[in-house]
Amino acid sequence: MTFQFQAAVLRQSGMPRPYQESKPLQLEEITAQPPGESEVLVKVMAASLCRSDLSVVNGVRAWPMPIVPGHEASGVVEEVGSSVKSVKAGDHVVLVYQPQCGVCPDCVSGDAHLCGPGLMANRSGGLLAGGTRLYQGEVNIHHHMGLSAFAEYAVVSEHSVVPMPKDIPLDVGALFGCAVMCGAGTVLNTGAVRPGDTVAIVGVGGVGSSAILGAKLAGASEIFVADKDPRKLDFAKTIGATHVALEDDTPAVEKILELSGGGTDYAFETAGTIGAFETAYSSVKRGGTVVSLGLVDPKTPFSLDVAGLVTSAKTIKGSYVGSCNPLVHIPRYMSLYQQGKFSVDQLISHHLPLAEINKALDQMADNDAVRQIIQPWA
């Protein structure tokens, strides 16, 4: 039996700002097929806004339209397909945006974040088992990252959910699906920062803030944080930054080099701009490692002084999903949250109903928020 619910549908990217006037996301009634045999129907309880959602709306990253965005969320399982064993109705789950098929060479060798079938399904705007489950009349509506969480319900692959303990609030749980894995996961896994290392983090959005928490968890001795917005730096200090550097007339990199005595062991670019990457690259000392995770506009050109890379013996890495295996790392990070060692809840700045999603987009674009939680049932 098909069923209907409200979802925030995007039909065209690149609409003008403010989004509260152009309303790129329209709340509409859509139809869903019931979950297939390896799929799960989830009642979405919390879906947070991430910069990647903004890149879908502003067109920086191209997606098949129409689409329901939203890829960082949590909810309650309503119904499961006949072959699903990992979750049952009533379970609380985190939705994860990189499905892990479990049988491809990358999944089998422990690199679930590189799952090829998962990536291909995401790019097609469909689910892991193929095709979409959402439509309106005759028109197929695409899934964003196998999820489409800006809606009352989501039909997803069982490989797109991870069970979570019921004593963790669902709004906090949502953050583990993207911000936590991408930010803290990158510091802990991709960078593998060790106790005593020094770290620079460029950009204080949800992912950058999570990276600060991750650096604290890793035991970094000094955490230098750069941003263009002084409000973000004030916030960074409250969650663990030991030094902050405002990007103004004096470049932040000069301040970081001076404060760190010649550069840090690691730098993480989380802002998604070439300028942020250059700051990160120049902030590490000789032999240091710079990790990019902010998703720079793919059309932006970049040139690198390769000879300088050689003589400085720096390492450049990209990080996808913080090199996490969600089934392994989400329970680990949630346990650290329960023990009070990983205060992810500090990242939540707003709660809004689904009807205010365009306002939330404006607040994100204006840097007036860290993580905003959309609650479709509030």
Ligand SMILES: [Zn+2]
């Ligand atoms: Zn995200």
Ligand SMILES: [Zn+2]
């Ligand atoms: Zn796989």
